[in-house]
Amino acid sequence: MLYIITIGILLLILFVSFKSKKKTATIPLTNLVIPTYWHHLLLKNVLFYKKLTIKEQQLFCSKMLHFLKRTNIRAIHFKLEELDTLLIAASAVIPVFRFSNWHYSNLTTVLIYPDYFDDDLQFDAKVEGRTIGGLVGTGRFENQMILSKKALYHGFSNKTDKGNTAIHEFIHLLDKADGVIDGIPAVLLDKQYIIPYLQLVHKKMEAINNDASDIRSYGGTSEIEFLAVAGEYFFERPKLFKRKHPELYKMLEACFIK
Incomplete structure (x- = not known):
């Protein structure tokens, strides 16, 4: 049964991917007018x-x-609400x-699932190991990017x-802008x-893995995940990040504050 569900989900994703090449708008937008209620x-x-x-x-x-005009956002097995779309944007x-x-x-489509999912993209509540x-x-x-609605809302x-x-995940896309996700923000940081x-990253990863850092432990698994995890922290708690990690803050500031 789970195998059939997995095949069905994969076929649905492929169908959405095919349609995304023909459609570029995610919600009706006229004359690039920003709805006033977005502000509230x-x-x-956010x-x-x-x-x-x-x-x-x-x-x-x-x-x-501009992002919404270029990107398809599709809900899988639930009705997409405008706030879902706005939080993704x-x-x-x-x-x-x-x-x-x-x-x-490097992005055409964002697929949003109702819940966390597993390595086989299954999100049914009966499936164990849904941590992604x-x-x-x-x-x-x-x-394409796949997001859990629960994770999306929890983040905000x-x-x-x-x-x-x-x-x-969007920081991973930035990392991938030079063609490969490797944790080296080549398009963001001057070569010198x-x-x-990287020297600072390895030092910080060592501290994480020695349980001597407040940066989330997932950041200690690879340079790739360190960039994304540290980036989350940088944007979510900038004052605390600057106080706790001033040197790393300056590096990420050079990446993201152009």
Whole structure:
């Protein structure tokens, strides 16, 4: 039975992927007008947005609109709500907000599941081992991202946990912008800083693995995950991150604050 469910999900994803090549809009958008009610939804749900100036908030919404015009967002086995779409767009904009001109050329479709899923992309409550909240697709899922709705909302509702799954996955896409996900932000960091960055990363990973760091333990598994985990912390709790990890903060600031 689980095998049949898995095949069904994979076929659905392939169908969505095929359709995504023909459609570029995710929600009806006319004349690039930003709905006024976005402001209130974002103030309520996105702390990063709330901390921006009014002018910056307008720019943030414009960047969200640009992302939504380019990217398909599809709900799997549930009805997509507009807040789902807005939180995904906000997650995409946050890591690149300070970039003057950026779009995710390596992303066409975001699939959002109702719950956490396992390695076989199964999200049924009866399936054990459903711990994955997001991933960036490869192979036949190239240019796609899969997110759990529960993980998406948890990332924005918990203001103290230093984590945000959707931001994590979009940082992986930034990492992949040079063609490979390797934990080296080559498109973000000038070449002369890459070796010092890696030296610092290895030092920080050692501290994580020795249980001597407040950076989430998943960041100690590889350079790839360290960049994404540290990036979550950088955007979710910037003041605390700067106080706890001033040298790393400066490095990530050089990456994300253009």
